[in-house]
Amino acid sequence: MSLPKHFDPASFENAIYKNWEDKGYFTPEITTDKSPFCVVIPPPNITGQLHMGHALNSTLQDIIIRHKRMQGFATLWLPGTDHASIATETKIVGKLKEEGLSKADVGRDAFLERAFKWKDQYGRLIVDQLKRLGSSCDWSREAFTMDEKCSKAVKDAFVRLYHKKMIYRGKRMINWCPCCKTALSDAEVDYSAENSYLWYINYPFVDDSGFVTVATTRPETILGDVAVAVNPEDPKYKEVIGKHLKLPLTSKTIPIIADNYVEIEFGTGAVKITPAHDPNDFEVGLRHKLQLVNVMDDAGYMNNNANEYAGMNRFEAREKIVTDLEKQGLLEKIEPYTHNVGHCSRCDSVVEPRASLQWFVKMQALAKPAIRVVKERKIVFIPDRFSNVYLNWMNNIKDWCISRQLWWGHRIPAWYCTECNNIIVDANTPTHCSKCGCTNLIQDEDVLDTWFSSALWPFSTLGYPEMTADLKYFYPTNVLVTGYDIIFFWVARMIFSGIEHMGEIPFPEVLIHGLVRDADGKKMSKSAGNGVDPIEIIDRFGADTLRFNICTGMAPGADIRYSEEKIENSRNFLNKLWNSARFVLMNSENVKLPEIGEFSTNSADKWILYKMNSAISEVSINLKKYDIGLAGLKLYDFIWSDFCDWYIELCKANIYGNDVKARERSLAVLMFVLKNILKLLHPFTPFITERIWQEVGENRTIMLTKYPSNNSKFSYLKDFKRFESIKEIIRAVRNIRAEYDVAPSKTLSLFILSNEKIYIKKNLQFINKLANILNVTFIADKGEITEKTVGVSLDGIELYVPLGEIVSFEKEITRLNKEIQKVKEEISRSEKLLNTQGFVAKAPKNLISQETEKLKINRELCFKLESRVSEMSK
RNA sequence: GGGAGCAUAGCUCAGCUGGGAGAGCGCUUGCCUUACAAGCAAGAUGUCACAGGUUCGAGUCCUGUUGUUCCCACCA
Numbered sequence: 001m002s003l004p005k006h007f008d009p010a011s012f013e014n015a016i017y018k019n020w021e022d023k024g025y026f027t028p029e030i031t032t033d034k035s036p037f038c039v040v041i042p043p044p045n046i047t048g049q050l051h052m053g054h055a056l057n058s059t060l061q062d063i064i065i066r067h068k069r070m071q072g073f074a075t076l077w078l079p080g081t082d083h084a085s086i087a088t089e090t091k092i093v094g095k096l097k098e099e100g101l102s103k104a105d106v107g108r109d110a111f112l113e114r115a116f117k118w119k120d121q122y123g124r125l126i127v128d129q130l131k132r133l134g135s136s137c138d139w140s141r142e143a144f145t146m147d148e149k150c151s152k153a154v155k156d157a158f159v160r161l162y163h164k165k166m167i168y169r170g171k172r173m174i175n176w177c178p179c180c181k182t183a184l185s186d187a188e189v190d191y192s193a194e195n196s197y198l199w200y201i202n203y204p205f206v207d208d209s210g211f212v213t214v215a216t217t218r219p220e221t222i223l224g225d226v227a228v229a230v231n232p233e234d235p236k237y238k239e240v241i242g243k244h245l246k247l248p249l250t251s252k253t254i255p256i257i258a259d260n261y262v263e264i265e266f267g268t269g270a271v272k273i274t275p276a277h278d279p280n281d282f283e284v285g286l287r288h289k290l291q292l293v294n295v296m297d298d299a300g301y302m303n304n305n306a307n308e309y310a311g312m313n314r315f316e317a318r319e320k321i322v323t324d325l326e327k328q329g330l331l332e333k334i335e336p337y338t339h340n341v342g343h344c345s346r347c348d349s350v351v352e353p354r355a356s357l358q359w360f361v362k363m364q365a366l367a368k369p370a371i372r373v374v375k376e377r378k379i380v381f382i383p384d385r386f387s388n389v390y391l392n393w394m395n396n397i398k399d400w401c402i403s404r405q406l407w408w409g410h411r412i413p414a415w416y417c418t419e420c421n422n423i424i425v426d427a428n429t430p431t432h433c434s435k436c437g438c439t440n441l442i443q444d445e446d447v448l449d450t451w452f453s454s455a456l457w458p459f460s461t462l463g464y465p466e467m468t469a470d471l472k473y474f475y476p477t478n479v480l481v482t483g484y485d486i487i488f489f490w491v492a493r494m495i496f497s498g499i500e501h502m503g504e505i506p507f508p509e510v511l512i513h514g515l516v517r518d519a520d521g522k523k524m525s526k527s528a529g530n531g532v533d534p535i536e537i538i539d540r541f542g543a544d545t546l547r548f549n550i551c552t553g554m555a556p557g558a559d560i561r562y563s564e565e566k567i568e569n570s571r572n573f574l575n576k577l578w579n580s581a582r583f584v585l586m587n588s589e590n591v592k593l594p595e596i597g598e599f600s601t602n603s604a605d606k607w608i609l610y611k612m613n614s615a616i617s618e619v620s621i622n623l624k625k626y627d628i629g630l631a632g633l634k635l636y637d638f639i640w641s642d643f644c645d646w647y648i649e650l651c652k653a654n655i656y657g658n659d660v661k662a663r664e665r666s667l668a669v670l671m672f673v674l675k676n677i678l679k680l681l682h683p684f685t686p687f688i689t690e691r692i693w694q695e696v697g698e699n700r701t702i703m704l705t706k707y708p709s710n711n712s713k714f715s716y717l718k719d720f721k722r723f724e725s726i727k728e729i730i731r732a733v734r735n736i737r738a739e740y741d742v743a744p745s746k747t748l749s750l751f752i753l754s755n756e757k758i759y760i761k762k763n764l765q766f767i768n769k770l771a772n773i774l775n776v777t778f779i780a781d782k783g784e785i786t787e788k789t790v791g792v793s794l795d796g797i798e799l800y801v802p803l804g805e806i807v808s809f810e811k812e813i814t815r816l817n818k819e820i821q822k823v824k825e826e827i828s829r830s831e832k833l834l835n836t837q838g839f840v841a842k843a844p845k846n847l848i849s850q851e852t853e854k855l856k857i858n859r860e861l862c863f864k865l866e867s868r869v870s871e872m873s874k
Numbered sequence: 875g876g877g878a879g880c881a882u883a884g885c886u887c888a889g890c891u892g893g894g895a896g897a898g899c900g901c902u903u904g905c906c907u908u909a910c911a912a913g914c915a916a917g918a919u920g921u922c923a924c925a926g927g928u929u930c931g932a933g934u935c936c937u938g939u940u941g942u943u944c945c946c947a948c949c950a
Contacts, residue, residue, distance in 0.1 A: 838930025
C-alpha cells in the first residue's frame with residue numbers, strides 16, 4: 001500500500017492527466033455499437049486566462065462527459081478557443097501603443113502576424129489551464145475559430161446567407177465605438193444610468209416671431225439637426241407645423257415637421273431631429289426624407305460639418321456649444337436629468353449611434369424557427385425560466401450588424417469592382433468581375449463579428465460544410481453548458497444558425513449556470529481586483545477540491561459565492577475519502593478477499609449495501625436532471641456519514657476480532673463499497689479517484705469502468721430498518737456517556753429489555769465495539785436490575801446503563817421529564833392529525849397507518865417514562 | 875416602463891413532483907479511540923420576509939406587500 005497519510009494532490013494530478021492523454025482515453029471511437037454523446041466547449045477567448053467562471057463551466061461539462069463515458073457512450077467533448085476579434089485586437093493595439101506604434105504604422109499584414117503570435121502564446125495557456133482542471137477534452141480535435149476548418153465554415157455560411165438574400169449591406173443606424181473605431185452589435189453595448197442634464201434650447205422662427213424650445217440631452221449634435229418635430233395632435237404646435245426655424249449657431253434654416261413619434265407630454269413637446277446621430281431621429285428622417293448630416297468623425301471628434309467646432313472632441317464640443325448658446329441667449333434652462341448611456345462592452349467608451357454603411361443579417365426569417373423549436377420544447381433550457389429570457393429576446397430581435405472595422409477576424413468575403421461597382425460575394429477569391437469582366441477588384445476591408453463564427457461552432461468544429469464522419473455521427477450535439485450571460489450573444493445565435501445551415505437544431509438541451517462571485521457576493525472582475533485565480537487554488541488544494549467545491553450544493557442557474565472556508569471543507573472531504581481508502585488497503589494487504597455473493601452478508605453489510613444502492617439511485621436521478629450540485633451532496637453524505645462514520649467503524653468489530661472468515665468478509669464488503677464510491681465520485685473528482693483506483697482496481701483506469709447503477713439485489717429495506725435500531729442503541733449509550741460525563745475509554749455494562757432479543761444478540765459485537773460495552777444482559781423485567789441505572793426507552797427497546805454512584809436521581813428525573821415533554825408533544829400532534837376528519841378521509845393510507853403506529857409507540861413510551869419517574873420519586 | 879431571481883440557524887447556502895425543518899462554517903461539552911485532529915462523539919440554535927388564499931395538511935402551490943439582486947427596453 002503506497003498511499004501517504006495526507007492527501008497531497010500536487011504529487012499525482014499532473015502525471016495522471018498526462019497518462020490519460022497519452023493513452024488517448026479522451027478520444028472516442030466512432031462506432032455504430034455505441035451511441036454518440038457530444039458536448040462542444042464554449043470556446044474561451046485567446047486573450048483570457050482561466051477564471052472561476054471557466055472552472056465552473058468546465059467542471060460541469062467534465063462531470064457530464066465523464067459520467068456518460070462511463071455509461072458506455074462514444075463520448076466527445078470538443079475543445080477549442082475563440083479568436084475574440086475585438087477583445088484581442090484591443091489588447092494588441094494597446095501593446096503597440098506601448099511601443100509607440102499604431103495599427104496604421106505597422107499595417108494590416110504585420111498586425112495580423114502579431115495577432116497570430118499572440119494566439120499561439122495565450123491560446124496555449126488557457127488550454128494548459130483547462131488540462132490542469134482535469135477536463136477530459138479530446139485535444140486531437142481541438143479547434144480555433146480562425147483555423148482553416150472554421151474559416152471555411154464562416155465563408156460558406158456568409159455566402160449562403162448572402163445568396164439567400166439574408167445578408168445585406170446598407171446604411172443603417174449602428175452603435176459605434178469611437179475608441180475601437182468599429183461598429184458594434186446591440187448586444188455589445190452596456191447601458192448604465194448617468195446623471196446629466198436636459199438642455200432647453202430656443203430655436204427662433206425665421207421671421208423672428210418668437211421661437212420653439214426643444215429639450216435635448218445631446219446639445220453637441222445640434223449642428224446635425226435637419227428639422228424640429230412635434231406631434232401632429234399637439235395643440236401647442238398645430239399652427240407652426242411647416243414653418244421654418246433658424247438653427248442656432250449656424251446660418252441654416254430647418255422645417256418644423258409633424259411625427260407621431262414625438263410625445264406631447266415629454267420635455268417641451270418639440271424634438272430636434274438629428275438623423276445621423278440618433279436611432280429614432282434616423283427613422284423620422286427616413287419617413288420625412290430628411291438629409292443625414294454627420295457632424296462627427298469615426299474617433300468622436302467634430303468634423304467639417306461642425307464649422308468652428310471642427311476638431312474638438314464630442315465632450316469639449318458639448319461644453320463649448322452650451323456656452324455659446326448661453327451667450328446668444330438661446331439657452332432657456334438646464335434641468336438635471338438621469339438617463340441611460342450606452343458604453344462599449346470592451347473598452348467602456350460612450351458609444352455613438354451613427355448612420356453607417358455596414359453588413360447585416362436579416363433576422364426575421366431566422367428567428368421564426370428558432371422561436372418555434374424552443375416553444376415546442378425541441379430545445380429545453382435548464383432551468384426552464386431561461387427559455388423565457390431567450391424567447392423574449394428572439395421575439396424582439398432586430399437585424400444583426402455583423403461587420404466590424406477591425407483587422408483581427410474573418411475578412412468579409414465580398415469584393416467590389418472599381419469599374420462597375422459590382423459586388424461579388426464568394427467563398428473563393430474571385431479573379432475578375434462577374435459583371436464587367438475586369439480584374440480591378442478590391443476586397444471589403446472589414447471583418448465579421450466574432451459571434452458570427454461562434455454561432456457556427458457546434459458544426460464548424462465537426463467539419464461543416466463537408467459532411468464528415470464526425471458531423472454525421474455527433475451532430476446534433478447533446479447538451480450545451482454555459483452561463484446565463486451569453487444566452488443572447490451565443491446560444492441564440494447557435495440555435496438559428498444550426499437550424500439554417502444544418503437544417504437541424506444544434507442541441508436539445510441547454511444547461512445554464514450562474515456566475516461565480518466573491519465572498520461578498522460581488523462579481524469577480526479583473527478591474528475590481530477581486531478575482532480568484534483557479535490555478536492558484538489548484539496549486540494549493542488540488543483540482544479535485546476546486547471542482548468538488550465549486551459544483552456541490554449549488555442550485556442550477558444560481559450564482560455561487562466563492563470562499564476559502566468552503567474550499568477547505570471540500571479538501572477535508574477528499575482527505576476523508578483518501579484515509580478511508582488507506583484503512584481498507586492497509587487491512588486487506590496480503591488478504592485474499594472473497595467475492596460479494598460468495599458469502600452471506602451480515603446486518604451491517606446489508607445496511608451499507610442498501611444505503612449505497614440508495615445513493616446510486618439519487619446520484620443517477622440528479623445527474624439525469626443535471627442537478628449536479630445535489631448529486632454531489634448526496635455522495636458527500638453517503639461517503640462521510642454512512643460509509644466512514646458508521647460502516648468503517650462497524651467493520652472494526654470484525655477486522656480487529658479473531659474470526660478470520662468474518663474479517664475477510666467485512667473487508668470484501670468494504671472493498672466492494674469503496675470501489676463503487678470511487679466510480680460514483682470519479683466524474684466529480686477524477687484525480688483522487690484514479691489515484692486510489694491504481695491501488696485497488698483491477699482495470700488500468702477508472703475512467704473506462706462502468707458507472708454503478710441501482711442493483712435490486714441490494715434492496716434490503718427491511719434489514720436496513722432493523723439495523724437502524726442497532727444504531728439507535730449505540731447512539732443512546734453514547735448520549736448517556738456524554739450527559740453523565742463518562743469517558744469514552746471507560747467500558748460499561750448494559751441491560752436490554754426488548755422483543756427483538758434475537759436480532760440484537762446477533763449484532764451485539766457492533767454495540768460492544770461502538771458503544772464500548774463489556775457485557776450485555778437481556779432482561780424480561782426492569783425489576784431484575786438491582787444496581788442504580790440510567791434508562792432510555794427507544795422504539796420497543798429499553799436500555800439501562802448501570803453507572804453506580806454517578807447516577808443522580810434528581811438529574812435523571814429532570815432528563816426524563818424533558819423526554820416526556822417531547823413525547824407528549826408528539827402524541828398531541830398525532831392525535832390532532834388523526835382526529836381531523838379530512839385527514840382520515842383524504843390522506844394516503846400509508847401515511848395514516850404510519851401516524852397511527854407512531855401514536856401507539858409514543859403512548860407506550862410515554863407510559864414507561866412516566867412510570868419510571870414515579871418510581872424514582874418514591 | 876417590461877420581465878426574472880432571491881428572502882430558511884449567527885454567516886454561506888441546500889431543501890425534487892405539498893405529508894413531522896437540513897448541511898458546511900461558527901458555537902458548547904468531551905475525546906490524540908492502531909484510516910483520518912484536514913479527525914471522532916454528544917449537543918444548542920429557526921414566528922422558513924410579511925399578509926391573505928387553495929388544501930385534511932404549505933418552507934414547498936396561488937395572489938398581494940416589502941426588501942434585495944439581475945436582465946431587457948431606452949421618450950428627446
